[in-house]
Amino acid sequence: MANLMEMVNWDELIAATQETIYMTFISVVATFVLGLLLGLLLFLTAKGNLWANRPVNVIIAAFVNIFRSIPFIILIVLLIPFTKLMLGTMLGPDAAMPALIIGAAPFYARMVEIALREIDKGVIEASQSMGATHGRIIFKVLIPESLPALISGITVTAISLVSFTAMAGVIGAGGLGNFAYLEGFQRNRPLVTLVATIAILILVFIIQFIGDYFTKKTDKR
Numbered sequence: 001m002a003n004l005m006e007m008v009n010w011d012e013l014i015a016a017t018q019e020t021i022y023m024t025f026i027s028v029v030a031t032f033v034l035g036l037l038l039g040l041l042l043f044l045t046a047k048g049n050l051w052a053n054r055p056v057n058v059i060i061a062a063f064v065n066i067f068r069s070i071p072f073i074i075l076i077v078l079l080i081p082f083t084k085l086m087l088g089t090m091l092g093p094d095a096a097m098p099a100l101i102i103g104a105a106p107f108y109a110r111m112v113e114i115a116l117r118e119i120d121k122g123v124i125e126a127s128q129s130m131g132a133t134h135g136r137i138i139f140k141v142l143i144p145e146s147l148p149a150l151i152s153g154i155t156v157t158a159i160s161l162v163s164f165t166a167m168a169g170v171i172g173a174g175g176l177g178n179f180a181y182l183e184g185f186q187r188n189r190p191l192v193t194l195v196a197t198i199a200i201l202i203l204v205f206i207i208q209f210i211g212d213y214f215t216k217k218t219d220k221r
Contacts, residue, residue: 016179027100039112096173115149155211
């Protein structure tokens with residue numbers, strides 16, 4: 001235990017943990033907003049729904065399918081020119097954001113679409129028969145009725161984003177992945193890698209606990 005205490009640079013571990021939390025939090029918020037928008041468009045433009053439009057639906061579905069199918073480590077590399085153009089660098093937590101958001105939002109969009117499909121069609125038809133506008137149906141029916149599934153979906157996505165930040169760290173994005181790679185793997189210190197892994201697992205458990213809590217609180221069943 002004494003050797004472990006001496007081997008791990010705890011200040012760097014704390015800084016790396018803060019970077020991982022920062023990357024995860026910002027990307028989760030952006031993913032929730034963008035993924036919710038894409039998921040709503042996928043659902044609403046599908047056949048038989050409020051904004052049924054096959055060409056638009058096909059385009060959005062193609063975008064979602066393409067970007068959620070690309071392995072994250074490859075997506076980071078593909079987005080290097082875009083990231084450099086936006087931020088002027090490909091290093092640091094901020095430079096990981098474009099890849100994190102573009103990689104996670106399409107994945108969450110499909111989960112949003114699935115959640116919306118589970119809503120009883122009768123509820124939507126009843127709202128329409130009472131003269132509710134499309135905006136009111138979206139914000140007063142669709143989102144509230146699917147809220148537990150939406151929260152559960154963003155919880156799963158947030159956990160995936162934690163693992164994405166670890167992969168991004170390997171190519172210089174910072175965070176616990178970068179700490180584990182530089183301080184643990186490259187210096188042949190498996191105990192340091194283990195400590196970083198435990199820190200990541202703790203973050204995952206916290207996210208899962210928070211997600212489960214709010215899912216249960218919003219579930220009307």
